[in-house]
Amino acid sequence: MPFIPHTENDTREMLAAIGAKSTEDLFDEIPAELRIDYLHEVPEALSEMEISRLMRGRAAMDGSPLCFIGAGAYEHHIPTAVWDIATRGEYYSAYTPYQAEASQGTLQTIYEYQTMITELTGLDVSNASLYDGASGLAEAALMAVRANRRVKTGLILLAPGVNPVYEHVAEAIAGSQGLTFEWLPVDATTGNVAFDQLPEGRNPVAVVMQQPTFPGTLEDVDRLTDWAHAEGAFAIGIANPMTLALLKAPGNWGEQGVDIACGEGQPLGVPLSSGGPYFGYMTCKQQHVRQMPGRIVGRTTDLDGNPGFALTLQAREQHIRRSKATSNICTNQGLMVTAATIYMSLLGAEGIAQVGRKSHENTARLVDGLCAIDGIERLYKGSYFHEVALRFDRPVAPILEALAAKNILGGYDLTGSAGTDALLVCATETKTDADIDACIAAFAEAMG
Amino acid sequence: MSELIFEKSRGGRRAFAQAPVEARSLSIPEQFLRDDQPRLPEASELQTVRHYTRLSQKNFSIDTQFYPLGSCTMKYNPRACNALALLPEFAGRHPLGPVSHGQGFLTCMYELQEMLKDVTGMKGVSLTPMAGAQGELAGVAMIKAYHDARGDTERDEIIVPDAAHGTNPATATMCGCTVKEIPTGSDGDVDMDALKAVLGPKTAGIMLTNPSTLGVFERHIKLIAEMVHDAGGLLYYDGANLNAILGKVRPGDMDFDVIHMNLHKTFSTPHGGGGPGSGAVGVNQRLLPFMPIPVVTKREKDGETFFDWAAEDDIPQSIGRLSGFMGNSGVLLRAYVYMRMLGRDGMQRVAEFATLNANYLMVKLRDAGFELAFPERRASHEFIVTLKHEAKDYSLTAMDVAKALLDKNYHAPTTYFPLLVPECLLIEPTETESKETLDNFVAAMIEIVRAAKEDGVQYKEAPYKMPVRRLDDVKAARELNLRYKPE
Numbered sequence: 001m002p003f004i005p006h007t008e009n010d011t012r013e014m015l016a017a018i019g020a021k022s023t024e025d026l027f028d029e030i031p032a033e034l035r036i037d038y039l040h041e042v043p044e045a046l047s048e049m050e051i052s053r054l055m056r057g058r059a060a061m062d063g064s065p066l067c068f069i070g071a072g073a074y075e076h077h078i079p080t081a082v083w084d085i086a087t088r089g090e091y092y093s094a095y096t097p098y099q100a101e102a103s104q105g106t107l108q109t110i111y112e113y114q115t116m117i118t119e120l121t122g123l124d125v126s127n128a129s130l131y132d133g134a135s136g137l138a139e140a141a142l143m144a145v146r147a148n149r150r151v152k153t154g155l156i157l158l159a160p161g162v163n164p165v166y167e168h169v170a171e172a173i174a175g176s177q178g179l180t181f182e183w184l185p186v187d188a189t190t191g192n193v194a195f196d197q198l199p200e201g202r203n204p205v206a207v208v209m210q211q212p213t214f215p216g217t218l219e220d221v222d223r224l225t226d227w228a229h230a231e232g233a234f235a236i237g238i239a240n241p242m243t244l245a246l247l248k249a250p251g252n253w254g255e256q257g258v259d260i261a262c263g264e265g266q267p268l269g270v271p272l273s274s275g276g277p278y279f280g281y282m283t284c285k286q287q288h289v290r291q292m293p294g295r296i297v298g299r300t301t302d303l304d305g306n307p308g309f310a311l312t313l314q315a316r317e318q319h320i321r322r323s324k325a326t327s328n329i330c331t332n333q334g335l336m337v338t339a340a341t342i343y344m345s346l347l348g349a350e351g352i353a354q355v356g357r358k359s360h361e362n363t364a365r366l367v368d369g370l371c372a373i374d375g376i377e378r379l380y381k382g383s384y385f386h387e388v389a390l391r392f393d394r395p396v397a398p399i400l401e402a403l404a405a406k407n408i409l410g411g412y413d414l415t416g417s418a419g420t421d422a423l424l425v426c427a428t429e430t431k432t433d434a435d436i437d438a439c440i441a442a443f444a445e446a447m448g
Numbered sequence: 449m450s451e452l453i454f455e456k457s458r459g460g461r462r463a464f465a466q467a468p469v470e471a472r473s474l475s476i477p478e479q480f481l482r483d484d485q486p487r488l489p490e491a492s493e494l495q496t497v498r499h500y501t502r503l504s505q506k507n508f509s510i511d512t513q514f515y516p517l518g519s520c521t522m523k524y525n526p527r528a529c530n531a532l533a534l535l536p537e538f539a540g541r542h543p544l545g546p547v548s549h550g551q552g553f554l555t556c557m558y559e560l561q562e563m564l565k566d567v568t569g570m571k572g573v574s575l576t577p578m579a580g581a582q583g584e585l586a587g588v589a590m591i592k593a594y595h596d597a598r599g600d601t602e603r604d605e606i607i608v609p610d611a612a613h614g615t616n617p618a619t620a621t622m623c624g625c626t627v628k629e630i631p632t633g634s635d636g637d638v639d640m641d642a643l644k645a646v647l648g649p650k651t652a653g654i655m656l657t658n659p660s661t662l663g664v665f666e667r668h669i670k671l672i673a674e675m676v677h678d679a680g681g682l683l684y685y686d687g688a689n690l691n692a693i694l695g696k697v698r699p700g701d702m703d704f705d706v707i708h709m710n711l712h713k714t715f716s717t718p719h720g721g722g723g724p725g726s727g728a729v730g731v732n733q734r735l736l737p738f739m740p741i742p743v744v745t746k747r748e749k750d751g752e753t754f755f756d757w758a759a760e761d762d763i764p765q766s767i768g769r770l771s772g773f774m775g776n777s778g779v780l781l782r783a784y785v786y787m788r789m790l791g792r793d794g795m796q797r798v799a800e801f802a803t804l805n806a807n808y809l810m811v812k813l814r815d816a817g818f819e820l821a822f823p824e825r826r827a828s829h830e831f832i833v834t835l836k837h838e839a840k841d842y843s844l845t846a847m848d849v850a851k852a853l854l855d856k857n858y859h860a861p862t863t864y865f866p867l868l869v870p871e872c873l874l875i876e877p878t879e880t881e882s883k884e885t886l887d888n889f890v891a892a893m894i895e896i897v898r899a900a901k902e903d904g905v906q907y908k909e910a911p912y913k914m915p916v917r918r919l920d921d922v923k924a925a926r927e928l929n930l931r932y933k934p935e
Contacts, residue, residue: 029665058553093525112453134771289930312921322627330615345453
């Protein structure tokens with residue numbers, strides 16, 4: 001029997017000890033009319049050899065196209081050691097480290113992760129991660145409402161550069177708790193916030209901004225952070241952690257830095273894998289730590305006075321506080337955090353900066369090549385990191401289809417959110433000059 | 449504790465094989481750049497590999513120890529599930545890639561939805577919730593959306609038994625509801641009079657785990673469903689304990705309206721040291737319009753069938769998106785592989801042998817003198833031992849036994865949950881453990897208590913053989929040290 005060790009003799013002896021005739025007897029408290037004896041939609045079992053063949057066939061259907069899509073998830077080289085170690089059984093098949101003495105490996109790894117992510121974001125404290133970047137914004141908004149007690153409006157203002165899906169998710173998760181989300185006005189030439197049209201006297205509890213923005217531009221986050229604070233609001237900064245070895249850390253935006261930073265951790269060693277599992281990071285200033293959701297690891301000492309690690313500040317959490325908890329969140333994305341920690345350790349700050357510089361350079365090569373094609377130009381003026389929005393003189397979808405037929409995924413169709421025919425492209429360090437030139441040539445041909 | 453990776457760092461050291469070709473230029477204005485470098489580790493590849501390998505060895509895990517952690521279903525995670533989910537085409541697939549380059553993945557997801565519908569008896573499944581608690585959030589949000597869509601806007605009370613997981617009441621609060629807690633009867637079933645008393649025109653629904661966290665099947669479930677439905681409320685099924693009844697009885701047949709499943713429990717995806725989870729939700733007919741998006745659907749074009757996402761346009765009344773893309777898809781692939789390897793009969797065997805192991809272990813511990821919380825009941829896939837007498841007579845608490853077990857190379861059962869049973873151990877052996885393992889565990893339990901009773905052994909300072917001794921939690925919370933700072 002797959003994954004069940006019992007011999008017939010074992011089963012017989014165990015039933016005898018229980019005083020039952022068959023395993024069926026063990027279900028005798030379940031009302032008979034509720035019982036079923038057949039599952040119609042579940043096929044017969046496959047052996048490991050059979051399922052392996054099936055899955056390899058399915059994987060081949062998806063292929064390995066040359067991918068220039070970013071839009072919140074980014075292809076980066078992942079060192080072999082990252083997942084070799086993260087999938088060791090001792091990490092992979094361990095539970096949440098509630099029994100601290102038997103979980104020092106996971107706990108120290110998280111403590112090291114917390115250190116690394118606070119270094120990147122320039123803030124004081126980190127939790128052990130949230131589900132993903134999008135849901136992390138919902139948690140950050142709820143946290144701002146708890147921590148910024150003077151403001152009772154529940155109003156969250158979003159810079160136009162915030163990933164639109166993050167707004168949908170935040171609304172779905174936090175909307176029923178009296179929070180409202182509103183967009184700040186956009187400057188059509190830069191794609192960034194229109195500073196001369198910022199609303200006055202709205203009394204927002206938090207202002208959310210993203211760097212780099214969803215359409216790839218670089219926002220004046222210093223000025224926006226200062227404006228948020230002048231309005232009495234918290235500043236929440238969303239940043240791609242991969243960019244933070246080069247770009248200014250959210251903790252240093254403006255005069256005082258943001259109050260909470262959050263974002264998608266996937267670029268740090270987590271495979272694209274159709275959208276998950278990823279992890280959301282969250283860091284904040286020291287004074288707000290008791291309002292932070294999720295697990296947190298602290299360093300302490302044991303009975304002999306030796307240092308060790310344990311989950312701490314658990315009085316915030318659902319298993320203690322129940323209906324009064326800071327969040328219903330129970331899981332963190334432990335395995336992904338383990339991978340990210342190993343990734344950051346292998347690359348170091350200089351390696352991550354190098355990945356960022358190369359991704360920037362590759363994207364510049366791609367954008368320059370594409371903009372030389374008639375009918376393609378940049379949608380917004382200004383600087384970018386490793387992703388750029390392009391305006392097309394015709395619908396994008398048929399062009400993307402033509403490229404896909406050549407096994408090139410040309411970018412993310414922005415037409416819906418930009419209100420014009422537009423495409424978002426990204427070329428990370430994984431692309432060679434030849435890859436990029438092939439992509440440009442395919443666009444040129446499709447644009448005919 | 450091991451030296452931290454930061455303490456092993458030396459300026460200028462790196463895993464050089466991992467760096468890309470150096471870029472020639474960086475045309476980003478100064479104003480956007482940081483002027484310091486983050487202090488990340490500076491270590492060689494071997495140092496990093498050795499450091500995290502060593503750290504991993506300080507963990508207990510299913511692969512290395514018996515892990516009878518009640519309510520967590522710590523069963524074997526088959527290796528093939530991981531390897532096949534990480535096939536390069538699956539691992540490298542961009543979530544926003546076109547469906548033309550995703551039919552393999554989407555076929556698996558569609559079939560997973562169909563299988564989960566079948567094993568739960570529900571009409572629709574959405575795979576997007578990223579953990580059990582997010583599945584709960586989706587479920588309660590759907591219940592609210594259902595009432596609201598009918599103009600029934602006064603229903604904001606969620607009923608939760610006192611034995612429930614903490615996520616249940618926390619979720620209800622997150623959805624803007626008020627929690628009405630009801631007590632459990634002495635036989636472990638819901639107190640029906642208490643239920644009757646809280647039902648009314650403000651009832652939005654009830655959240656139940658069945659078998660409950662007390663390790664027993666709720667025998668009055670049909671009557672409860674009838675009462676809640678008569679009062680205008682809906683029933684939410686917390687799938688934490690689905691392992692106990694897989695292929696034997698289905699939440700849909702018990703008249704639940706919405707459920708979540710913990711794929712990381714029942715369908716053996718890894719716990720990963722605290723995640724990722726995966727909390728797919730199933731709904732009956734009346735909640736189909738409110739499912740979280742996206743879900744995978746089958747479409748036809750030019751006579752050909754293909755799989756596609758159903759999103760805002762297809763499910764306009766949806767409670768919305770809960771993740772940036774479609775939830776923990778890589779976890780879903782692992783669950784898919786596991787379910788295909790079990791097959792139809794394997795599903796039922798899971799419930800049978802999980803229940804056999806739990807009842808055997810329960811009887812063996814009872815015969816050895818341990819007091820059961822519900823001695824008159826069958827165990828489901830888990831059961832509760834209470835140490836209230838040992839605590840009183842020998843000062844041997846549940847915490848002491850938990851820590852003493854660690855020294856005997858067993859992970860501790862769940863302690864002090866559910867909250868209503870004093871000095872309790874919630875024990876769940878799962879179906880993947882052998883009879884010998886269970887027998888040895890019983891012997892270890894007997895020895896711990898014998899030593900306390902006969903030799904006066906105290907375990908207040910246990911464990912002794914772990915990498916660290918008992919840790920000072922009070923200090924951890926009072927003198928917060930949440931990150932390394934160089935001297």
